[in-house]
Structure formats: C-alpha cells, structure tokens
Amino acid sequence: MNWIAKLLRRDDNILNAKSESEILSLPESNISPTFCNEGVLYSFPDLIKFAQSPNGLLEWAANPQYGSLCTLYLAQLVEEGIAQISENSFLLVWSDIYYLHTSEDHIDSIYLLGLPKIKKSILSLVEKGTLSDSNFTISLNGYIDPQGRLVNANKMGAIFTKGNESWLASAAEWMLISRIMDFEIASSVGTSQTDREVHWVELGKRP
Amino acid sequence: MVLGWVNEANLRLFFQLLKQRGVADKNRLDFWLKYINQVSWTKLVLGDDTHKYFSHNKEMAKIFENEKESFSRLNGESSLDAFIMKIGNYLIVEFSTEGGCYIYKDGENSFNPEANILSASTSHGGLKEKRKWTGSPDIVHKPGWQSRAESKLLGLSIFPDFDNNVQNLIQPKFINDFSSPSLEVNIIEKACKDAEKLARSCGIRTENLLYKHGSYWVYFDRETGPVANKLKELGFIFKAGKGWWLK
Numbered sequence: 001m002n003w004i005a006k007l008l009r010r011d012d013n014i015l016n017a018k019s020e021s022e023i024l025s026l027p028e029s030n031i032s033p034t035f036c037n038e039g040v041l042y043s044f045p046d047l048i049k050f051a052q053s054p055n056g057l058l059e060w061a062a063n064p065q066y067g068s069l070c071t072l073y074l075a076q077l078v079e080e081g082i083a084q085i086s087e088n089s090f091l092l093v094w095s096d097i098y099y100l101h102t103s104e105d106h107i108d109s110i111y112l113l114g115l116p117k118i119k120k121s122i123l124s125l126v127e128k129g130t131l132s133d134s135n136f137t138i139s140l141n142g143y144i145d146p147q148g149r150l151v152n153a154n155k156m157g158a159i160f161t162k163g164n165e166s167w168l169a170s171a172a173e174w175m176l177i178s179r180i181m182d183f184e185i186a187s188s189v190g191t192s193q194t195d196r197e198v199h200w201v202e203l204g205k206r207p
Numbered sequence: 208m209v210l211g212w213v214n215e216a217n218l219r220l221f222f223q224l225l226k227q228r229g230v231a232d233k234n235r236l237d238f239w240l241k242y243i244n245q246v247s248w249t250k251l252v253l254g255d256d257t258h259k260y261f262s263h264n265k266e267m268a269k270i271f272e273n274e275k276e277s278f279s280r281l282n283g284e285s286s287l288d289a290f291i292m293k294i295g296n297y298l299i300v301e302f303s304t305e306g307g308c309y310i311y312k313d314g315e316n317s318f319n320p321e322a323n324i325l326s327a328s329t330s331h332g333g334l335k336e337k338r339k340w341t342g343s344p345d346i347v348h349k350p351g352w353q354s355r356a357e358s359k360l361l362g363l364s365i366f367p368d369f370d371n372n373v374q375n376l377i378q379p380k381f382i383n384d385f386s387s388p389s390l391e392v393n394i395i396e397k398a399c400k401d402a403e404k405l406a407r408s409c410g411i412r413t414e415n416l417l418y419k420h421g422s423y424w425v426y427f428d429r430e431t432g433p434v435a436n437k438l439k440e441l442g443f444i445f446k447a448g449k450g451w452w453l454k
Contacts, residue, residue, distance in 0.1 A: 081432030095427060098410040099434055158410070171410035178412060 002105045003076045007058070015062050023062070029070035033114055035156040037181070039093035040115065042074055047088040051078070057085075070112045094158045094178075098171040116159060119167035123176060124150055140180055215240070217249040217277050221290040224257065224267065225303050238353055239292070239301070241367040241415075242360070244396065248293040251278035252325050252334070255285035281334075283327035289334055291320050294365055300334045302327070307344025308356070309337045310363070367415065368396075398441040398453055399423040405437055422452040 004023055007015060015023070033040045050060040061067040061075035074090040077083035082099065084091045092100075092113070100106040101118065121143040128137045142152040143160070153162040158174045160167050169177060222236040239246075253271075258280075261268035271278065281289055288303040298311045298320060306327070318325060318332050329338040338344065346356045357367070399415065406413045406425050411434070414424045429435055430445045443451035 081429075081435070095409040095411045095434070096432075098408065102408045103433070171408060174410035175407070175412055178410075 001109050003073060003080075003109060007072075007076060015058070018062065023072065024069070026062070026064060026072065027068045029112060029114055030066075030068040031070060031114075035159045037157045039091055039157060040097060040113070041086070041089040041091055042070070042113075043089040044071070045088060047090070048085065051085045070114070073109055073112045094174055097158070097168070098174065101171075116166040116168050118170055119160075120170050121160070121167075121173060123173055125180070138180060138183055140177065215243050215246075217251055218243065218246075218290065218292070220270065221251050221288070221303075224253075224288065234353065235301070235348065238356065242294060242365065244368040245294045245365070246292045249277065250291040250320055252281040252289040252291060253278055254281040254283075254287045254327070257288050279322060280324045281327055282324060283333070287327050289325075289327070291334075293320075295363075297363060297365065302334075302344075305348070306335075307348065308346035309335060310345040310359070311337060395423075395442075395453060398443070402438060402441055402443060402451075402453070405434065409434060417454065420454075422454040424450055424452050426450040 004020055007023070008018075008020060031042050031044070033042055035041075044066075047057075050056040057075040057078060058072070061071040074083055077092070077096075077100075078085060078090065082092070082096050084093075097113075097115065100110050100113075123140055124142050124144055126139055126141040128139075140155065142150050145151045151162065153160045155161075155177070158169045158177065160169060218236065218239055222233070226233075261271065281287060284306075286304065287306050289306065290301045292299050292301070296313045298313070298316055300309045300311070302308065315337070317336060318334060326333045327335060329335045331339075335344075345359060346352060360366075395417070399417070402423070402425050403413055405411075406427070409427075412426045414426070417423055425438060425443060427434055427438065427450050428448060430447070435445070435451070438451045439445075441453070443453045445451055
C-alpha cells in the first residue's frame, strides 16, 4: 500500500516511529459509509476538532483507541487533497471515488473504504412530453437486465440497490446520471426549448 | 495531403460567401465546426448565381481564384451552392439555403465528388441522388435541426470533436511554422483531449464551447488534489464555483 509507505517516509514522525507492521495491525475498519447525492460520507463525532489542528487528523486516525486502517487511509486522502472534511465527516465525492479506482497508488487500498463494487448496467431513461413542451422531463426509470427486462432499483448518488445487492455505477453511467440530475434542476427553474434541446443532446451521449 | 486548416478555411469561406450574398447562416457554420477535426477532405461546389456574384465582387472572386483547386461548378439549380466534406466513411453534402443536407456512406454515391462539374439533381450522378430512395434530405434545416442532426450523426458513430475517443486515432494537424495560430490550436486540442480522457475516467462532466469561441470546461470544482494538479499541468485555469477552463 503506497499510502502507508508515504506516511512512514514523512520527516515529522507523525506516527511516533510506528513500523509498517504496527500500522497494519490496526483494525481494518470501524465505520460504514453512508451515501448521498454528492458522494460517500464517513462520519465520526468531533472529527472537525481533530481536523483543525496540524497533523491532528493523522494522529487521531493512527491512535488504536479510535482509529483503524480505514480512518488512517481517509486522513491520508485528505492530506493528498482527494478527500474533504465536511463537518464531522470525511467526504469523498463521486469523482474522487472513480479517481481512486483509476489510480495505481490506490487500487490496492480501495477495499478499506467498504464500497460496493462497480457494476456496469444499461440504464433506462423515460421522457415525458416533447422538447417543445415547457414541462418536458427526462428521468431514469431503472436499468435493463441481461434478459432485456426493465428493472427498478433504488438509487442514491452513484449507488444502486436492489434487494440485498448494492453496486456502484460506472464512471460513464455516473456522468449520465449527473446530466439527468442537472436537467431536473434546470427544468425546475424553467428552461427554454433551446436549453432543453442542448440538455437532450447531452443526454444522447450515453455510455 | 489535405491539412485540417484548409478544411476549416473552406468551410468558413463557404458560409462567408452565403453571408455576403445575404443568406447568412451562422448556426450551420457553428454546427459543422464542432466536427471540423474529423473532416478529412472538402470541396466547394458553386452555382451560377455565385459565379455571377463574383463578377460584381472582385474581392471574393480573388479569394476563390486563389482557392480554385478546392471548388467545382454546380449545374442544375443556379441559386444553389454546396459544400462537400468527408468525415470518416461518409460524404456529407451540405447545400446552401433550402437545399438540405445529404449523407452518403462510402460507395453509396454514384457522383464523383472530385469532378470539376457536378449536378444538383436527384437523378443518378446528382448530389441529391439519395432523395430518390429516401424521399427527403438526411438533414432539413428547420428550427431545432441541430439536435436532430447531431442525433443523426451519433447514429452513424460521428461524435462532436473531443467526445470521440476514436479522435485520438486521427492524425493531428501539423504545420511546421511555430508562429502559426494553427499550432496553438493544436496544442489546445491536445490538452482538451487529455483533459477529456482524465475527466471521463473520473466521471467528471466536460463541455466543449471552443466551436463558438468559448472555452473547454471541465466541471471539477476543486483547486487542489491530483485531478486539479493534472488540469493545471495541462494549462487549465480554475474558476471557483464552476471548474477548470481552457481556450
């Protein structure tokens, strides 16, 4: 795990001369993620307090009393400018999640984040009205299964859930989903036919 | 060798001519500029009215005289001109005014696009010959035609520039003149393509407004971190609340 090597190479002895094996002996995870439209949240009481002092976040995350490999990894992601602190939560927006999946530095550590696996789907869109209608809408109404059937699934951000199964949409699907979300927002404040046509063409660039 | 900038110059010349003759249609110019990097060959086909117009407008006549290898004569309808361009395996014939636009797959047309004289007829050998079997042009320039045309082209796997990964396979424009604005355009295109690739892999949306003299946008609203650093390296500039832009 490259991020552990980076931590150990630091000159400020932030980990109190801990060895790699000591770090790896931390519990793997002590938190489950929650999902929102913006991304993935990992919430801890008083996190903001630790984030405000220099190195406070890393010291807290490496403390076996509170921390885990997951928290230490999240703190390192904040150091690298990937994760953000949002009140008492670590926030990874969806583009951060996809970035981590493409980065050689992180590919072997993503499992620590406890995320569902990426699964490609054929998304199904439904249009109501025509582009000349001021109340024209377009929305996601599920996905097409391998048998060609339309299946409904719950969606939060880029996470789909059907029964006990959850999965992460691919990066291309997330782009389509975010375009639909933009279209919905734009429709709610009123759009011209040209605006609707532009959005419709954008949606036509489906994965 | 046909250089990319020659194709763009011809396209602009065609629409400049229409404008000068009072048939301005900037929308069409803007539309086709979105695909200009994929245009591998162009030809202007000019009708009788345009040739008469040249006799009154020496300046335009001179421009066309200098570019005469790029144009042919159009017989049939004196008021019509046409612009022929090749994109991938398709030959696209865009007529002036109400002539519509016809798209021929390689081998589907019986006319020779490189001939010195071409006909606007719907008969065998005419630029509109497809109308015989389709009943109408592939693109009709009625209000809202751009989205229909873009969908039509998407159906032929022709995507606007930068939305096309296949674009990487197309030979870049190269002019051995470092003072040339085209070289600058080439560097910007390369940066935009790299940004597009990065953005796609991270599920980040982009928007290309270069075709209408706007910017190429990467909607990533953060100034730090590895993605931001890469965009900075590519020459993009950060605008808080929106993302990164380059033009």
